[in-house]
Amino acid sequence: MQLAQQVNRITIPRPDDWHIHLRDGALLRTVTPLAAAQFGRAIVMPNLTPPVTTAPAATAYRERILASLPPLVTGGATTPPPFSPLMTLYLTSTTSVEDIAAAAAAPHIVACKLYPAGATTNSASGVRSIDGLWPVFEAMAAADLVLCVHGECADPDVDVFERESAFVRDDLPRLVAAFPTLRVVLEHVSTRDGVAAVTNQAPGGRLAATVTAHHLLYSRAALFRGGRLRPHLFCAPVLKAESHRASLVEAVMGDTSGRFFLGSDSAPHVRASKLGEGGAAAGVYSGRDTLALYAEVFEAAGGEEWVAKFTRFASVNGAAFYGLPPPDGTVTLVRGDYPVPLVVEVVGGGGVTDDASVVVPLRAGEMVHWRVEAAEG
Template structure:
């Protein structure tokens, strides 16, 4: 197969930042019709009014159809969440355990304090997106997702059975098992977790542009993710978690967490699905499963991917006083978006 036509994909987990970085990276997601945009700015997007203002800045920067989220804090007003969703301002609410990842200091420490918000969301049909990791320093970083599922997510799911949950950027077999074993639960999978494992990041030297949170896991977990992404399971769909950081912040003594994959995400995914003999299922993963989970119609317009010579990509993109380095999978990509 040398040509593949798909409904235009969506990205169900995207970081666009703000100000000059927003102006640089927003156009890089042009292959995607819609995107769930993360609210972890500084300060975070915590009210409907702030989400509406951020939406306007994103559209002015060149991405036409952002789907906004609110950052869940222990002070979040349930009424504001419900009103913002009813008005079409937000699509979902994002839960960060405090300290779990970039700009998560305002996240949740005491889950009992957000029960009223979760109850209101459950009643109103508002999806909850979750960064699923514990942050305890005594828990090995490679075990933080599995521990979160046992300690926090399983009781939360039991307490709110009708709440629609998206477990974001899943990285482990344990996360896959949880999603497959629970109703009203879906999951996003990133480009980097399909293309790489912790050996790719660590063997022979630390590669900072592979460093993200949740961190890359063993190849056995990578294999499980590739299986569920490519076998047509509708509970799993694309969320790139494309997370731009200035190159100097990535290539630092203590580097920032995140992989910038937006410009070539679809080429990377076509590579993965081709390797797995599943190009006929790529459309489901990138274009159909996500809208179904969020109760939205798939996009009507189409894009075409064509297999040809190795894709020529810049190492970095620059503009507006910013420089961001692209995720490099370490081998040629041959699928072009036309």
Template sequence: MEITLRAPLDMHLHLRDAEMMQLVTPLTTETFSGAVIMPNLVPPVTSLEMLQAYKQRIMANTEGHAFDPYMVLFFKDYTEAELAAAKDHMIGMKLYPAGATTNSEAGVAQIDSVEHVFKMMEEMEIPLMVHGETHGFVMDRESEFLSIYEHIATKFPKLKITMEHITTAKAVSLLDRYENLRATVTLQHLIITLDDVAGGLLNPHLFCKPIAKRPEDREALLDAALRAHPKLMFGSDSAPHPISKKECCGCAAGVFTAPLAVARLAQLFDQHGALENLQDFISENAQRQYGVKPAEKMVTVTKTPFEIPQAYEGHGHRVVPMHAGETLDWKVTSIT
């Protein structure tokens, strides 16, 4: 059994920078036609010049694979002139609540203080991407943020808003209530719950933000993905960290899935008898929602064993992937 996917897209990806970028970039560009690149570097990508320079560094590390990096500005209080200059060079802007996740200290402290920027984005048709969490109790942070999504969606009805890496059944329900809301969902949140992270011995390589939630949340996410809800897109949130930052006190948040994402999604959809919907989930929905035309790439995934390495090494880094050391039922066998 096999399936050939046309132009797979990852609509939420961390490539980091410097040596780490050199290690992980080819692991995405080999199997994906394009990806939305997160801007929370140190320092964050906050100008057109920084965005263009980062794109050049990414393209220098694709190892010749056909790939389109969809660049994103880190949200801040930009002027109209700054947004106009950057508009044609980016797919949108990413809003981080200050301190909500990795390298987000320069994010937004008060949403109502930046509504004038939302207005400019609405008028200029620049999409808004949001890490939607409050600073409340960790299991409730996404749910508490949903009212903010509703407020922005209502007040700025022509502003296209992406709820990034949703993790709750309540977030899924918003997709059908507001025309201008859409969402990405990760591989890990379709598979794991908090029990997998901390129900037995702590598994730091499954710890991410937003944290995995309850079984009923996973089931709602999985149901929407398997039926390829037209406003739900695959966004891996693949977030590499060195082992020294994961297997330690103060473990960094992030699950590294880039090398296995396509094969693991094929296995997941096959297990649930929904393989025919994978093309929409991993590409067509994103093309419709964002109007992108990705690089031509055909990726064939075959039902044959694929042993995931214990770690990916190079350029002075060693990164542990999700399912390290396990054998999947599906494997990428051809890329043209």
């Protein structure tokens, strides 16, 4: 049997990240240029403090994101970088139909985000029951805004490894049945139950899912490798058993419906927040090497067709589901062994020894095996 020849360089349509956290302030100025170097568009999560709950707040946040980008200089002329933040509203128990109408009228707001209260970082303002948001969901369906769902049950009595499965079993079916025309994204799907909900939906169903690189690469055993807790791999939803990880890989590799697509859930926290006495903040910062990490997954699992599958996942499926134009431009990745630094320094911070001034990236001190060589368009 002849082995497939190793691919050392690929060029694909410039991908979009359909779920990213850019934070605000100094962190925003640190991580946004790294995202813009890889992606043409990104759906930015609204869980700031205070949360982004109105269209004017989303517009103001978008302006801060764009202001954080360095200009491109070409032939002596300065032009804005080709990066477009797509904005979301944070749903609360007080979100109104009027808020949805204002969001639908704003050109750069494409979705609303549902956080169960207490499920993850800055989710205290989220909802305790989806039942109170029925008029909001109806208005979203009418306006054709996408509903992005952090699909976990936040009941503290539910085992942390079962929270996604509980949400998929109890709340998600009620939601999609009540609003069949509402496009719903099950964010950062992490279980075979979530995968099954997407793959087994009835014809004409409008449920999709984003999948992170860290859930594709790691199972929960990685959290405790070496006999100690690795806080920089702690996230919500938490990494699951190997059988769940394998189901995610199978789903993205075998997807023929276009319902699984790239959403990094890159969620930077300064090192002090990951190591503090109050416990590690939930979030994995994969944003420095997002595309490299995904490329590793597809290369390892995909055989001769892995580049085509990677292209659909990263550059085609998300835009089609959101009803947006295909991406402009291309990105080229090259294969090799590239070291990941121990930390990413926060702009204007106190240096590498200051835990409040650095972010620990995924694979810190290790290697990634692809890197972005160039992005064009």
